Amino acid sequence: MTRIYFAAGARRWADYSTHLPAALAEAGVQAEIVTKAPDPATVDYIVFAPGGDITDFTPFTRARAVLGLWAGVERIVGNRTLTQPLCRMVDQGLTEGMVEWVTGHVLRHHLNLDRWIRGEPGWHQDAPPLARERTVAMLGLGELGAACARTLAGLNFRVLGWSRAPKTLPGIETAHGEAGLQQVLSRAGIVVTLLPATPETENLLDARRLGWLPPGAVVLNPGRGCLIDEAALLAALDAGRLGHATLDVFRTEPLPEDHPFRGHRRVTITPHIAAETRPYSAARVIAENIRRGEAGEPFLHLVDRTRGY
Structure with missing residues (x-):
């Protein structure tokens, strides 16, 4: 037996x-x-x-x-x-959970729901753009990244996919390598990082590459904590170059109570629950x-x- x-x-x-x-x-x-x-x-x-x-x-x-x-x-x-x-x-259950987390937070930032949840005073009737007018960059086109990209494309977002090696995904514009990464990031209103932790992906989003993003862009990281240079991300947020960061993974978990991410007005933290x-x-x-x-x-x-x- x-x-x-x-x-x-x-x-x-x-x-x-x-x-x-x-x-x-x-x-x-x-x-x-x-x-x-x-x-x-x-x-x-x-x-x-x-x-x-x-x-x-x-x-x-x-x-x-x-x-x-x-x-x-x-x-x-x-x-x-x-x-x-x-x-x-x-x-499949893990994949579904990741798709739901990513889709929920992309829609949250796309529709600027935080503005209404905070209860801003006034009666502002400026509607958000349609999904087809918003570009989302998916960094990583493995099982999870591909599933999220397909779902977002199904909602009419303009999805750009990036991977380290060439990959194709039906209906998704894809790029690879350093030059491809710059092309993808420079067009993205929202960027999602779903790559494995390897020496090659360590600090993939550093100060230089974060600088390629358009002003006000949003970063979502449900992948691995090491994908983002935390100090560079905080500097970009504090300077107002980035609009927001929603983070599910961190270099140290649980995230220390005194970490600068906690309480930051431009950072949302979830406790590593995107894909259980x-x-x-x-x-x-x-x-x-x-x-x-x-x-x-x-x-x-x-x-x-x-x-x-």
Whole structure:
């Protein structure tokens, strides 16, 4: 019988204890799930999340794959003891959550809803532009970025997509590389960052690139905290060059109480909730990969160690 070590921590097991066995049964996988440190030589698959129960993967010589519960892998991909295939979480529920967060905040800033929520005095009947008159830049065209771009384009926003390497997305104008990034940012009223954390994306939005944005542009970051140079972002906001920043991820989490983002009139903070893994749907992704492993089929969502995601 296949042996699965759920090494993502006791708190997460409380969420998965019903869903994962049910998903395995639905996938036709006969398996034993253990949650306490087993004999490593008996483990076929490891279900893992950062902060879980393993830091050294060396003893797990029989394990066919490490199956992550997070979309991001930057906290594990550099672990030199992890030589087994690593699969990241790509889950429809997670994707839907990200699309809803991004769409909600794009519409909020597009319609200038904060003005009315704050209850500005007076009777101002200047209507916002239509979506087809607003350009949104989507930095990152992976699973999440592509889904958000398609949804926003479906609402008639002019969506520009950017990625580090050439990509095409039907109905979306795309660009790549440094020159493409400048072209995209210089046209964007709203920019969304949905890229993985890698050495190449560290401080992608620095002072120089933030300066490419039109005056009053809005930045949304539900991707990774390291994508933005925080000091440069604060300087642009304080100078009034940027209109607002809505941020879901940060270099330090939880965000310290004395951080300059807190209480800043041009910054909105959400506590890393844009795309949460839902145990019900994530368990099915894990079960499908185990079924594939047992059937000798390729794993889904394998991490490319050279690229870091």
